[in-house]
Amino acid sequence: MELIFEKHKEGRGNYTFPDFEEDVEIPEEYKRKSPLNLVEVPENEVVRHYVRLSQLNYAVDIGFYPLGSCTMKYNPKLNEEVSRFPGFTNIHPLTPDHLVQGALEVMYETIEILKKLTGMDGGTLQPSAGAHGELTGILIIKAYLKDKGEGNRDEVLIPDSAHGTNPATASMAGFKAVEVKSDKDGLLSIDDLKSKLSERTVGLMITNPNTLGLYERRIREICDLVHKAGGLVYMDGANFNALMGWIKPGDTGVDVMHLNLHKTFSVPHGGGGPGGGVLLVKEHLKEFLPVPVIERSENGYYFNWNLPKSIGKVHTFYGHFLAVVRAYAYILSMGFEGLKRASADAVLNANYLKKLLEDEFKVEYPSTCMHEFVISAKPIKDETGVKAVDIAKRLLDYGFHAPTVYFPLIVPEALMIEPTETETKETLERFAEVMKRIKEEAYKEPEKVKNAPYDTPVGRLDEVRAAKELKVSFFEG
Ligand SMILES: Cc1ncc(COP(=O)(O)O)c(C=O)c1O
Structure with missing residues (x-):
């Protein structure tokens, strides 16, 4: 695709602002001495260029995005709207507490609600990602x-099904x-856990x-064992997303x-x-939280910096405030029952889609799943040479985003599918149909699947080269 600079034609002229020199007096020393060296492209061409660019992206607002482990659900526009209220966007993070009580209330209340939903006692909004x-x-x-004088512990135990x-x-x-x-059921092995616990154990993450979409049913016993050590x-x-309200x-x-x-x-x-x-x-663990923590007194909300054992700050100011506003708007608009329903629907959708696929694809751990499940393309690969990544790329031609591939690592040729609660039954059924059609193609015309995609702005990339030789500039060299 042509770059905007390449549309330039000398002398074509640009959009120019009306001449306002008569109304505004610009001191001589600030006046431009030579014309600005701008590309000359007509306004309609500029608009078309950027609208076309925006259409090259895939997005959850365009179609189904079953990217396992990412929970790519539809984000209601109401939350966007609320996060753009000038009362939120125009405040400076250094504004004194008493002038931004509304913003502090949003932060305080978000933590309070999340504490209730999770059964925890304190929190911080500072971390900017998982x-x-x-x-x-x-x-x-x-x-x-x-x-506690236990600083010599140095081992963190992590299940092989954990997030990377x-x-x-x-x-x-x-x-x-x-x-x-x-x-064998895809859950943490209690025997292996016991064998790894020792006086060196910091804890378990x-x-x-887990990333197989399975609930660790023995979590209480697991926590007891770790605590005992x-x-x-x-x-x-x-x-x-699989647990809210449950x-x-x-x-x-x-x-x-x-x-x-997010x-x-x-x-x-x-x-x-x-x-x-x-x-x-x-x-x-509350006394170790990053400072400041948000508290409330009879005079209102305030930042408490007086936490002598705090680990210190982990983010400038208080984290991504407008992300918090979006989450708060979402929580309030859903209500407790709405959140509970969303989790139930996320689990229902995942199990429905798993059911639609399991006759044709190998579901690695077939028990009832939570919000996602993992299929293995290994049998298809063994018989046709078509790999998980080929199936994922072919899905793009049918208008779907690909599932997560090759993760979790314990499933060979993994395709990790998370439909989320916001998809309709019809979308799930169409996706299942397309998956089955791709499987048929794999057996009849494997080369077609191996070279997909065909209908995307760029075809099959050499992904290793693309990652290693990033092209981040428009210009060569
Ligand atoms: C289970 C799990 N843990 C941790 C993370 C990391 O979150 P982030 O990408 O926001 O750092 C993710 C991201 O999807 C995740 O799915």
Whole structure:
């Protein structure tokens, strides 16, 4: 596609502002001495160029986006609208507390509601993403253990079904990540956990529901075992979209957890924009939270900086405030019953789609799933040479975003599918039909699937080269 600069034609002329020099007196020294060197492109061509560019992107507002582990649900426009209220967008983060009581109330109330939903006792809005929440939580655990004179512990146990950010977080915090195996049902192996617990254990980082879309039913027993060994339990709660209103992780023995506002609470994501990795802790960890914490007195809301054992700040100011506003608007518009229903529907949709696919595709762990499930394309690959990535690319030609591929690592040729609660029955049925059609193609015309996609702005990329040799400039060299 042509770049906007390439549409330039000398002398074609540009849009120019009306001559206002007569009305405004510009001092001589500020006047431009030579004309601006702008590209000359007519206004309608500029508009067409950018509208066309915007149409090259796929988005959840265009179609089904079953990207497992990402919860790409539809984000109601109401939340966008609220986050653009000038009362929220025009305030400066250094404004004194007493002049921004409304904004502080939104932050305070968001934490209060999330505490109620999760059964936790304190929280911070500072982390800007899930992985950032994890790091904050593990640093809090580190500070807690050090404070108790247990700072020599250095191993964080992580199930092989955990999200990849978990081991990365453990090592960023200076710990060794130790893998715990899953059992034959795709759940954490209690025997393997017992064999890995020791006086070196910092704690366990457990994703629940795990990345196979399964709820760790023995979570209480797991937490007890970790606590008995002197460690703490970090729950990766990024998959909370399956649990809202049904399970309070705080009641299951978890010490600290994060939520992804940009997955569960309807903050748009996918383009690397601002998100929210709210971190929640039980009572014994509250004194280690990042400063400032938001509190309320008879005089109103205020920031409390007086937390001597705090791990310090993890973000400028208070985190991504407008992401919090979106989540707060979503929570209020849904209500408790609405959130509970959303989780039920997310689980129902996943199980319905799994049912539609399971005769034709190998569902790795076939028991009832939570919000997502994983199929393995290995049998298809063995018989036709068509891999998980080929199926994912071919889906693009049929107008669907691809599922997550090759994750979790414990499933060969994994396709991880998360339909979310906002999709209709008809969409799920059409997706299942298309998946079956692609399977037929794999057996009849494997080359066609292997070379897909054909109907996208760019065809099959060399993904390794694309990642290693980023082209971030319009210009060569
Ligand atoms: C289970 C789980 N944990 C952690 C993360 C990391 O979140 P983020 O990408 O916001 O850092 C994700 C992201 O999708 C996730 O699905």
